[in-house]
Amino acid sequence: MFDLWRDKGSTAEEKRQELLSAYLDNALAPVEREQFETKLAGDPRLQAELQQLRALKLTMQRMPRRRVPRSFALDPAVYGRPKSQPLLQLYPVLRGATALTAFLLIFTLALGVFRGGFAPAGPVAAPASEVALSNESMAESAPAAEAAIPFEAAATSAPDLRDSAPAEPELSAPAAVTGQETAEGEQGADSPALEGATEGVDTVAVTVAPAGEMGTMATEAVGVAEEVSPAATEVPPVIPTEESSPAGMSLLRSVQIALAIAFILLLALFFLARRQVNRL
Amino acid sequence: MDEETLIQRAQKGDVAAFNRLVVQYQELVFNVAYRIMGDPAVAEDVAQETFIAAYQSLRSFRGGSFKSWLMRVATNRCYDELRRRKRRPQTSLDEIMDENESFAFLRSPNDSPETHRQRVELALAIEQCLKSLPDDQRIVTVLGDVEGYDYNEIATITKTSLGTVKSRLSRARAKLRECLQALGGELLPAAYRLDNEGLSAR
Numbered sequence: 001m002f003d004l005w006r007d008k009g010s011t012a013e014e015k016r017q018e019l020l021s022a023y024l025d026n027a028l029a030p031v032e033r034e035q036f037e038t039k040l041a042g043d044p045r046l047q048a049e050l051q052q053l054r055a056l057k058l059t060m061q062r063m064p065r066r067r068v069p070r071s072f073a074l075d076p077a078v079y080g081r082p083k084s085q086p087l088l089q090l091y092p093v094l095r096g097a098t099a100l101t102a103f104l105l106i107f108t109l110a111l112g113v114f115r116g117g118f119a120p121a122g123p124v125a126a127p128a129s130e131v132a133l134s135n136e137s138m139a140e141s142a143p144a145a146e147a148a149i150p151f152e153a154a155a156t157s158a159p160d161l162r163d164s165a166p167a168e169p170e171l172s173a174p175a176a177v178t179g180q181e182t183a184e185g186e187q188g189a190d191s192p193a194l195e196g197a198t199e200g201v202d203t204v205a206v207t208v209a210p211a212g213e214m215g216t217m218a219t220e221a222v223g224v225a226e227e228v229s230p231a232a233t234e235v236p237p238v239i240p241t242e243e244s245s246p247a248g249m250s251l252l253r254s255v256q257i258a259l260a261i262a263f264i265l266l267l268a269l270f271f272l273a274r275r276q277v278n279r280l
Numbered sequence: 281m282d283e284e285t286l287i288q289r290a291q292k293g294d295v296a297a298f299n300r301l302v303v304q305y306q307e308l309v310f311n312v313a314y315r316i317m318g319d320p321a322v323a324e325d326v327a328q329e330t331f332i333a334a335y336q337s338l339r340s341f342r343g344g345s346f347k348s349w350l351m352r353v354a355t356n357r358c359y360d361e362l363r364r365r366k367r368r369p370q371t372s373l374d375e376i377m378d379e380n381e382s383f384a385f386l387r388s389p390n391d392s393p394e395t396h397r398q399r400v401e402l403a404l405a406i407e408q409c410l411k412s413l414p415d416d417q418r419i420v421t422v423l424g425d426v427e428g429y430d431y432n433e434i435a436t437i438t439k440t441s442l443g444t445v446k447s448r449l450s451r452a453r454a455k456l457r458e459c460l461q462a463l464g465g466e467l468l469p470a471a472y473r474l475d476n477e478g479l480s481a482r
Contacts, residue, residue, distance in 0.1 A: 020450075021449055025430070025431065027430075053453060056460070057425050059402065060421065060425035060456075063315075063426055066314060072327050074298060074302070085336070085337065089339055091340070276337075277340065278439070280333065280340065
C-alpha cells in the first residue's frame with residue numbers, strides 16, 4: 001500500500017531506464033510501446049543501451065543452477081500430520097465478517113443519529129396527540145402544547161418564569177415517570193410530585209402555560225415537553241406511545257454496543273490471521 | 281500422480297506425497313534462496329525452513345500456481361533471514377574463489393579452457409554484484425531475470441505493486457551493469473558472445 005512513497009523521487013534518468021527495462025520485458029502498454037519504438041528507431045545510442053540490457057538479462061537467465069547439497073524431504077516421524085491452523089483457514093471468512101460487522105455498525109450508528117435528530121419532536125408530538133385524547137384538560141393543554149412546541153427550538157432562557165412556576169419541577173417529574181427515561185431522566189425530577197400534579201388539571205394547564213411561554217435552555221426544552229405530558233398521566237393510552245420511542249432508542253443502543261464489541265473482536269482475529277498468512 | 285493429487289494428499293497429512301513435491305521443487309527453492317542470501321549454507325537452512333513452513337501451511341493453498349505459492353513462502357523465509365542477520369551477504373572474490381567445488385557445475389562439455397575460465401569469472405562477478413544490491417532489488421532480480429517470473433507474478437510473490445517491481449528491477453539492472461563494468465569491462469560483451477555461441481537466440 002505504501003509502495004507509492006518508495007517510488008517518489010525517481011529522477012528523469014531513472015524513469016527513462018524504467019521505460020527501457022519495461023520495454024525489454026514486454027511490459028509496456030501498446031500505446032507506450034509504439035511511442036518507445038518510434039523513439040528507438042531514431043536513436044542509435046538508445047539501441048546500444050537496449051542491446052546491453054538484453055545481454056545482461058540473458059546472462060542472468062543463463063546462470064547455471066547449483067545442485068542441491070542434500071535432500072530437503074521431511075521426516076514423516078517428525079512431521080506426521082500438517083498442523084491445524086484454524087486462523088489461517090478462516091482468513092477469508094474473517095475478512096468478510098469484519099467488513100460486514102463494520103458496515104452494520106456504521107449503519108446502526110447512522111440510524112441512531114438520524115433518529116436522535118427527530119427525537120425532540122417525538123415527545124412533543126406525542127403529548128400533543130395525547131392531549132387531544134383527554135377531556136376537559138384538552139382545551140387548556142392544547143394551547144400549552146402549541147406553546148411548548150416552539151420552545152423546542154428556543155434558545156433564550158427565562159429563569160424568572162421558571163421561578164414563577166413552582167409546579168414546573170413537579171410537572172417534570174410525572175413526565176420522567178411516564179417513561180421518557182432516556183435523556184429526560186436528567187431532569188432529576190422527583191416522583192412524589194406526581195400525585196399532586198394529577199389533581200386539578202386546570203392548575204396544571206395554567207402552570208404549563210407560563211412554563212410553556214418560558215424560553216428554554218437545552219434541558220428546559222425537554223422539560224417543557226414534559227410539562228405538557230402531565231396530561232398523559234390521565235390518558236393511559238398515551239404511555240405506551242411515549243415509551244416505544246425511548247425503548248427503541250435503548251434497543252438500538254444495545255445493538256450498537258454489541259456490534260462494536262463484535263467488530264473489535266473480529267478485527268483482532270483478522271489481524272492475527274493476516275499475520276499468519278503473511279508469514280507463509 | 282499429478283501435482284494436484286499430490287497436493288490434495290499432502291494436505292490430508294500424506295508426508296510421502298509432500299516429499300514428492302519437495303523433490304520436484306527443491307532445486308528451484310535452494311537456488312532462489314542461494315541467489316538471494318548469497319551463502320550456500322544459509323540457503324540450505326532457508327530451503328529447509330521453506331518446505332517445513334509450506335507443509336504446515338498447505339491447507340491454506342487454495343489452488344492456482346503451486347510454484348508461485350511456494351516461491352512466496354521461500355521469499356518470505358529469505359526476508360525473515362535477512363532481517364535476522366540485518367546485513368547484506370558480502371563475500372570477497374577470494375573467498376568465492378576458494379569454493380572449488382562450486383565451479384564444477386559451470387563446466388560445459390564443449391568448453392575450451394579459456395571459455396571455461398571466462399564462464400567462471402562471469403559467474404563470480406555476477407554473484408558479487410548481486411550481493412552488492414539492496415535486498416529488495418536483489419530479490420526482484422532473482423525472481424525476474426534469473427528465474428523468469430513476469431512482473432505480475434513477482435508482484436504477487438513479493439506482495440508489492442507492479443510499479444514497485446518495475447522500478448526495483450530497473451534500478452537493479454542499472455547497478456548490475458555498472459558493477460560488472462567496474463569488475464571487468466569485457467565481461468558483458470564476453471557474456472553476450474558466450475550466450476550466442478551454440479545457444480538459441482531469444
